[in-house]
Amino acid sequence: MKFSERLHEKLLPIWRKNHDHPFVQEIGNGTLDKEKFRFYMIQDYLYLIEYAKLFAIGAAKAKDVETMGKFAAMLDSTLNEEMSLHRQYGEKFGITPKEFEEAAPSPTTLAYTHYMLHVGQNGTLADLVAALLPCAWSYWEIGKELSQIPGASEHEFYGEWIKMYSSEEFGQVAQWCIDLLDELTEEKPEEELAHLEEIFLNTTRFEYMFWEMSYNQAMWPTDE
Numbered sequence: 001m002k003f004s005e006r007l008h009e010k011l012l013p014i015w016r017k018n019h020d021h022p023f024v025q026e027i028g029n030g031t032l033d034k035e036k037f038r039f040y041m042i043q044d045y046l047y048l049i050e051y052a053k054l055f056a057i058g059a060a061k062a063k064d065v066e067t068m069g070k071f072a073a074m075l076d077s078t079l080n081e082e083m084s085l086h087r088q089y090g091e092k093f094g095i096t097p098k099e100f101e102e103a104a105p106s107p108t109t110l111a112y113t114h115y116m117l118h119v120g121q122n123g124t125l126a127d128l129v130a131a132l133l134p135c136a137w138s139y140w141e142i143g144k145e146l147s148q149i150p151g152a153s154e155h156e157f158y159g160e161w162i163k164m165y166s167s168e169e170f171g172q173v174a175q176w177c178i179d180l181l182d183e184l185t186e187e188k189p190e191e192e193l194a195h196l197e198e199i200f201l202n203t204t205r206f207e208y209m210f211w212e213m214s215y216n217q218a219m220w221p222t223d224e
């Protein structure tokens with residue numbers, strides 16, 4: 001069994017909760033409160049700045065030029081394609097790129113990005129890919145599922161978001177990360193696989209927490 005197939009079995013119950021989360025459901029049916037989406041966009045922008053750094057670290061840890069080039073391309077597409085979606089929504093909300101960058105991260109954003117960067121900086125290349133894979137993979141699954149809802153991709157506000165994450169290009173990135181992790185885990189001992197599975201499940205859980213945080217617009221409870 002490929003390692004990604006083993007991960008897929010483990011992640012399904014958490015993904016079901018992700019897909020059923022009101023934040024995701026309401027993007028799909030177009031009813032999500034725009035204030036919640038605005039909060040999410042700001043936090044997701046901050047998240048993506050840190051997430052992009054994982055690709056830079058991946059390039060530095062890659063063992064061959066082809067893999068290095070792929071990480072460089074993913075760094076570029078995150079900063080210049082995926083985040084331009086956020087900048088476009090920012091224009092609708094009256095948020096400038098500078099304001100995005102200077103916004104305060106929520107505790108969940110901090111915890112999630114710091115965990116990923118800790119694993120990426122201190123672990124192996126396989127550890128790094130295990131940490132980032134749920135991000136690419138779960139968004140692609142959500143994008144594809146929501147794009148099946150009639151009219152959802154054409155929704156005047158949320159359509160662009162759904163189109164981005166159900167796109168062929170986004171799917172290719174997710175698939176490349178899946179294939180790389182399968183390649184890096186071939187013939188690896190169970191102990192190492194169990195460690196990778198733990199990292200993967202942790203960021204999968206953080207994905208759920210990110211929806212929850214966004215829906216509740218949750219900042220520090222002590223500041224309220």
Ligand SMILES: Cc1ncc(CO)c(N)n1
Binds near residue numbers: 048207210
């Ligand atoms: C929190 C989060 N996870 C994954 C993605 C997909 O890149 C994103 N934009 N935000």
